[in-house]
Amino acid sequence: MTRKKKQRLTLIAVGGALLACVVALVAYALNDQLVYFYMPADIVEKNVQPGTRIRLGGLVEDGSVVRAENGVVSFVLADGTESIKVSYQGLLPDLFREGQGIVAEGTMQAGGAFVADSVLAKHDENYMPREMADALKEQGVWNDGKEVQ
């Protein structure tokens, strides 16, 4: 074996070992950090456990938005069959409105309520979180002409 070949083999061996470590790291982090998207009906149907981190999508029910003294906002997210009460501390996005489809990320609580730590609404009138738009389309409550050009 020439010196060059030997060097190349060492390089491949070291690289391979490193690669295995990286794959393990990525698989571990990915497994740990995946956040699934659900609609309120899925939560009931799939029995999502309290404490699980999820993205919850739905339409903000008309008249359900309550702004408490301490800056906590609560509202109800509905999808036509089920609804879930969400509370969130912080500023809502500019395009958060009643009747609007939004996505909230956070955790389910034991009592069936949802505590969000971020709320995503549309960036502008052409944009809605895509999983939200798809889910609404499936349920037939998508207002096509108005929402998407």
Place this chain on the structure above:
Amino acid sequence: MGAFPAAELGHYALILALVISLVQSTLPMWGAHVGDERLMAIAPAASIAGLAYVGFAFAALTYAYVTSDFSVLNVWENSHSDKPMLFKVTGVWGNHEGSMLLWVLILALFGALVALFSRNLPDTLRARVLAVQGWIGASFLLFILMTSNPFARIENPPLEGRDLNPILQDIGLAIHPPMLYLGYVGFSISFAFAVAALIDGRIDAAWARWVRPWTLTAWMFLTAGIAMGSYWAYYELGWGGWWFWDPVENVSFMPWLAGTALLHSAIVMEKRGALKIWTILLAILAFSLSLLGTFIVRSGLLTSVHTFAADPDRGLFILLILMTFIGGSLILFAWRAPMMKQGGLFQPISREGALVFNNIFILFATAAVLLGTLYPIGLEALTDRKISVGPPYFNKTFAILMLPVLLAMPFGPMLAWKRADLAGVAQRLGVAMLVAIAGAAVAFALSGAGSPLPAIGIGLAVWLIIGALTDLAERIRLFRVPPGVSLSRLAGLPRAVFGGVLAHGGVGVMLIGIVSVTSFGTEDNVIMQPGGTIDYHGTLQFDGMVPRSGPNYREEIARFNWKAAPETEPVMLTPSRRFYTARQSSTTEAAIHNRGFSQIYLTIGESRDDGGLVVKAYYKPQVTLIWIGALIMAAGGLVSLTDRRLRIGAPKRARARSPEARQSA
């Protein structure tokens, strides 16, 4: 309206540009193959003509925007006669069609620059490089003409336009997209050089020297462009975040990572003639990731503020371009690369070894980002399950994979080529190590002895900065020879050395900002009544709301007074909410006050019925160092670019190993 048919002329110019780029793609390539000089000479002329026609088309669209010609569909959809002139101009690329036109314009610009400034290239190589540029240009011109014509007219022109997305009505739109595209598209030159070299079947150190300035230019603009985008998102979105690991951010970051790896491996190739095949692969990879970014952002696969409007045909078309170029170049690579001569043996502990180390980990980090970005898309396509991969995934994998690179970074430039003395270098870095440990200890004490992570981060940042300076001090033999000698050595150092010191030090500066703001930043939600005061790094007083009307929006301004101490001059802070009438949409404008490198950042929510206002206050310690660090890195690129070795050193092929070139990077 429409007395001067700018749109039609612009459209016609684009068609001509397509024809020219088709000529540029074929004849010079054939000429290089058969050795016909006249055919090869077509390439530079075609490149320059192509720039002229694309430039004309771009000017025509700009004219339509500036004159608010709403009979042009694109202008009607994205402009408004009341919009300030700056945003009328920047609005040209604030939409899908216009931004693709900007993409092609910058591609044509790079092509013409190669034609003008690479007269010292061998004719065949230059013809092939420009022909490959022609392929890319032709593909994207075809894409624009077939799916994204910016010049389409409306039958019955409306009187008023629909205005630009309010988030984009900002000076950031004037800087971020052009910078980013100069970076993205700039990698097309490295790609074209790589493909040309593969077709040529020959590659040597001179090739690396020709490619490096172009890669460096692209890298520099991409660095500045990403930093600018980050700062724009930070102040405009009102979330106070500077990086979200959002897919559109990731797709700009991946070419940057690959480009960084390419810059470093090209150094090895230029100085030592080693890593040739690897460098070619990286050049292909960097541009492939740029194309992937263009595809992901422009196809509507992801929705974001960058997407504008989704159209499946466009996605399919770009996917075809993507597969042709990435697939084609990789097949060419697999076929031709094994025929190339390898060169330059080196020990693992050497400058080359350090650069390989850097490359491996940077590419692993790129792969981790790529996986996190594509996994949700892939999973949804295959199983219909919707997931998102959040920042924690990226923070964890990226930070761990970059840690070895950061630890090793000060060593790299100080190791000798071929075979190095690691213990000796470690000894010379002793001072840097001590200062870093001291820095970490101070940070640990100041942070109230909580988690050790911020202290480690600060220590690492100090290590990078002092390490970079140590490299410089060693080169001028500071304190070991008389100061005058050191000074004259300093003057004699190649510019590239300063570039490297700046770039590496810039990473450290940026890291201080990142660690400070993530570990010590605060955010508070308070409800304030007019006249109310709270303690906030001093005192913050809410004076009340004032309405105002802008050119195309109405605004509710909240007036705040902030004082660091009772006796100091108050600073006025005015966050606001804007309502854009034409788009019927609102935005939040943050108010930012700089204190040294730190910032106080205020945004407001809706006013409550009792007159109270929801206020979100962020304290961002050392946050501006993040972008300052990035700009220092970009400045390093610029300084390195002015190195005379890059400007004049190219023409001689092969064995041109002058003492100067052997000496250093």
